[in-house]
Amino acid sequence: MTHSIEVDMLSVFAGPTRLMGPVSFSVAPGGTLVIMGETGAGKSLIAQAILGTLPGALRAEGHITINGSRVDTLPVAERAAMWGHELATLPQEPWRALDPLMRAFRQVTESYRFVAGHPPVQAREDTAEAFQALGLSGAEDRLPGALSGGMAQRVAFAAATAGKAPILIADEPTKGLDAARHAKVVDLLAKVPATGGTLLAITHEVAVTRRLGGHVVVLRDGQLVEQGPAKTVLSAPADSYTRALLDADPQCWPHSNPHSAGDVILTAQDLAIARDGKHLIDGFNLSLKQGERVALTGPSGIGKTTLLDALAGLLPPASGHVTRAQGLSRHAVQKLYQDPPAAFPTRIPLEKSLRDVARLHKTDWGFVLRTLEHLGVRPSLLSRRPDEVSGGELQRISIARALTVRPSVLLADEPTSRLDPITQRDTLRLLEKVAAEENIAVVLVTHDRHIADKWADRILKLAK
Amino acid sequence: MLKTLNAAICIAFAVATNPLLAEPKTDVTIASPWEIASYDPTVSGSIVQSLQIMETLVDADAKGVLRPALATDWTVSEDGLTWTFTLREGVTFHDGSAFDAVAAVNALTRAWEQPGILQKAPITGISEQNGKVVITVATPFTALPSILTHSTTIIPAPAAFDADGNPIALIGTGPFSVTDFTPPQSVSMARFDGYWGDAPKLESATYLAASRAETRALLAESGDADLVFTLDASGYSHLQHVDTIETQAVPIPRAVLLKVNSEHPFFADARARQALSLATPRAGIAKAITRFPESAAGQLFPPALSNWHSADLAPLETDLDAAKALLAELGWMPGEDGVLTRDGERFSITLRTFPDRPELPLIATALQDTWREIGIELEVSVASYSEIPKGHQDGSLHVALFARNYGLTPDPIGTVMQDFANGGGDWGAMRWDNPEVTGAIQTIASTADPEIRAESIAEVAGILHQELPVIPVLWYQHTVSIDKGLDGVIIDPLQRSYGLSEMYWVE
């Protein structure tokens, strides 16, 4: 039988060191392959190796066969010839993957025009259809900057699949999407094998794997730990790590024990907020008590982040007001960010950033080190720059940084949405732990209702 | 660089239209440093005259001998106070209008009202009397016809002025009429067929003002310009080895002078000025800067000024020790830093000069270094030349270096009078009153008798040579490059004309 993708003993090296592999697997037309594993386990490397887009510093070994012809030996030019025609790719960050200066419609049209090779008029018709089918109507003239994450992902999908490539490679296609859009995109992917195509999806979300089914490959630290049909792997995992991965799915979390809330430290009275003149939320009320954990949910684009800014005092409310309890220091309210690397000065070693904060708040450096240890961060990491440590570690360091200020409130903006389930769970557990110890109130913005249910004392649902 | 060169060459071939091919040899292109930006004779008269667009009443040949131009002859009354100029018949301006006494009188009156050469003459009135131009003077002034050769006395057509008498066009009587004028860079001219004199052989000519000597040298070398005036020393010596052109250097009555403030305590004594003269390395300057050994000035008046240059004056010398000795006589003693001092005062002075003639700052720098050796500390200030007359007027000037043209008019007496009579003038002696010289100059100005003139001239030259109110440094050579194909080129030492009307192409 012919396989559309066949990978045999694939490894990726950086110089002498093996970053990933060896792995072997194969997918037949109409089949689905899902690659699971923790963030930074080298899942993306597999996709890049198959595509032939590995960065210059990296080198792949082993056989890669696509539609019966071996490709890993081909020169880049010939592999590039397959892009769009035989292999389609869904990018990780749809926003960054679209040309910021070109309107959505044209970015898809040019695929039909130049990849599928349709005449201009037809290309435009095809694009119009695609926009219809993907529920993108109205977004034609928008620039990527004006698209929501889900829309951008679907535009990218349309642009990538215009060439009718039988094989679709999707790398973390659901990253940072809210529940509703999440489902839409997954459905989209599910259609691919249904129509005889081949799907290679990379994800760290068990839910996605469950929905897509097919063949599952589980990676850890670049090592293949287990593979097999989705059903068996998901229901009866053979490897402990796989099990851990499944357990880490928020669905399976135990309810965290509620915390005895103290006095009110932050109140918002019929707060209305707007950003760039765009009216977002009004009539929002909240009285936040010491040490309590509040989850804030709602569809993306409704203004959760903006609301946090208002609570943090970074954004003046359109009306209503935010009041802090007496004697609360100016820096008592801190924030955790969705994308940890973006929350640190890029070119400065982490230690410097932390020491700055410690010095400013006369916090003893020993305390910082203890907190880090407590959060399970190797002190050796501090000599590195933000882009040199993994997302999980960095998020923990940013928690430590926030604690250095001895805050009373932590506003966490989807702090774990980019982390794999295990790291996510551990990070949130730690957050819960320190919050309890330091008696810190936490407002957690999340779009995963399971997390909200299981982790928070109470949930605030924002709705239009 | 290669890459960019290639790119450039590509552009080149894309647009190249080579002007050197297919050039009808009835046209001449002249390049010279002087820009022409105004229609006003008092401002740009000299170029207009040199290009033979406009003419004066009186003309002068290369030797400075006067000859008729728009005036056929002139007479002076017994008392020498009334000059009458008979005008040429049948002369028309380029616009076809007739040249007559009215036009001449208007033009001259305007020139007379403007600051300029006519104001230096004792003129009391300019009028038209039955077709003749009559000029009255307060005191006998034999040089009047000579003055009327000056470029500021050219006669534009009435149509060259607007209602308020402002000049608005270049219309004259000369053999060439203006076809195109792009101030300040160029004038294009065509032969004027209605010219009263012999028709020029050239059909057209173009004048291009290229302010940079380097550019002019390249214009000559490439053949873009057939006739290039005023070349710098380096360019000149390079062009001498280019075989498509021949170079000429003509001595002209222009000299580089050091003007000394004779009232300044340092220079009140003639010996101080002689010391400066002795410390002036004329030979070195002539060799290194102008590169004409013969241009070292042995006396004030250049050989080109045949009547005034005197062979029996001993040429000025350079002798640093003698200079030191003279200064020592005057009580100057070297201080610990080598600079001379006299009762606590350092011999530290400022020399004013200007960059418009590139050689001047160089000469100044040369003086600075030589004078340093005899213990004079010299600050060189290169600025506008107007700082020199200014300094002369307010007495702030120490020493000034400049070039003086004694050939403004064929008879330099007017210039000499300004410069040395009655205590001197802006571009001559400063606070230096010498009755003999003043007297002699007045005699020269008022008499026509060659004997007396020669005597007085000798007297003036002699005293100036002794007293050195101004210290001669160099005499000028007028440097020209001429295309070998061009013939009949006459280089006028008085720089009154580029000689367009005589030159022609030989194939």
Added chain:
Amino acid sequence: MSNQSEMMIDAGVSGAQSTLPVSRMTGLALLALLAVAAIGGPGLIGGDPAKQSLLHTLEGPSAAHPLGTDNLGRDMAARLLSGAQLSLSLAFLSVITAGLPGTLLGIAAAWFGGWADRLLGAFADAVLALPGLLLVLMLAAISPGSWWALYAGISLTLWVEYFRYTRQRARIVLAEPSVEASKLLGLGPWLLIRRHLIPEIGPGLLTIAAFGAATAVTSVAALGFVSVGIRPPTAEWGVMMTELLPYWREAPFLILQPVACLVLTVLALHLSVGGPRRP
């Protein structure tokens, strides 16, 4: 892409930025050399930059004059060395006086945004619109022969480039969440500038500065060309370029010398910055 960079790190493969590349070493070495030349001046070879010998002009290299003599028979080596003092300090000072205000105003504009931004922007445009040449010539004319006026005028025209660059880059940097975080954590302006702005825009600024140094000296040459500038017998590279121009045909090696010195300086600056910008 971040994924595989994490991988590389975890695998212990460090980023390229840690080691100091050879080019930077050479750059710094060159700078040091120039500094020595400038400080030592003509003293280094014991020649007098003003001593003329009108009978030995435009001579090629010889034992007495390793780099030949100029149009007045002065020793080129001595003049280049004494020129180094003036030219380098001129370049340095004009870069400082242009770079500092330019950068600070740029940061201010980006920081406060709104009216302050628009005002400063308009001001910068107005300065650019006012022919820089006019400013320089005027300042040079106001105090003739003083090179302080020269570099003041030159930097007056140069600061805008720094301003524009800083303003545009700082806008982007200041909008990053990391800055918001640092503000929340209580970092003051000074720390924000040092930790966020300087590292981001520093290299770019230095590249501008390297070219700015060249511009400063060539502007002096340009001014000399319209015969404004430093009084004789002062030696300054730019002035020397103008002085030696007339002899470009006879003795091209002479005018090439100050040019070469300037090239060396700019090259040194560039290399020590780390060559072409971008991390």
Added chain:
Amino acid sequence: MNAFARMALATLATRGVQAIIVAVIVGIVSFAMMQALPGDAAYRIAAGRYGYDMMDAASADAVRAELGLDQPTLVQLWAWLKTLAQFDLGTSAVYGTSVADEIASQLGYSLLLAAGAVVASLLIALPLGIASGLRPGGLLDSMSLAVSIFVRSIPAFALGIVLVLVFAVQLKLFPVAGFQGFSNLVLPSLTLGLGLAAVSNRVIRDAVVDAMSADWRLFARTKGLSARLTLTRHVLRNAALPVVTYIGVQLAYLIEGVVIVESVFAWPGIGHALVHAIFGRDIAMVQGTALVLGLTYVALNLCVDLACRGIDPRGRTA
């Protein structure tokens, strides 16, 4: 395109205001500086008029009387502003001609030269910058950097003269100087253009490097566009943005260079005139020239703005 039109109008308005500000600033500053200059204006003007053979104290006094230079400065400034209000730039103190006419003829030549320079610089810088941007750190890249540094370190006049020697004297491709035909434009433009290209090719190079390393560029490739299409349809457009903005900065530098190049190539331009006017204390001329140059700069910047808006639709879709 309606959005674009609105944007264009907005830009036009702001630039218009700026133009007025510039006009006032330039006028007053240049006047103030002219007043601040040392030396006697009457003498300088007389010098400018009559040349060193004819200029003397008498002529200076005549000029002083004629131009009323002994009036208080404020009176003179007021007089200038009054005439300006009637869109009259006054008459040149030195040449006695109308400043407006003088500028009218000279500005044209200078703009022609400037345009030529920009074109030349783009012809050189674009291919060079893009090529070195596509292979950062490559041979071409480092070579173009070296050459850029070299060119930037040569004064414009030396560059110009070398070009003349090569292309006019040796190859006889173009005339040395003057302005008879288009061929006269080539060498001066090239001289200025090289100076500009020396910097702009680096700017282009950096812009291209940025664009090439962007995620969207990789996606454009993986979605199936050929390398060439990706370059032409995406990379260049994104890279163009910083480049076009940079041209705005260069315009100022141009005005400097123009002065030198104009006098080397005997080009009857405005920069050359400005220098003469400053030396000759031709206040009306200086103010007029500075004013016109300032406004020209604003106008050209307007074009740059519009070009940017044209390239970058962001902020248009509101």
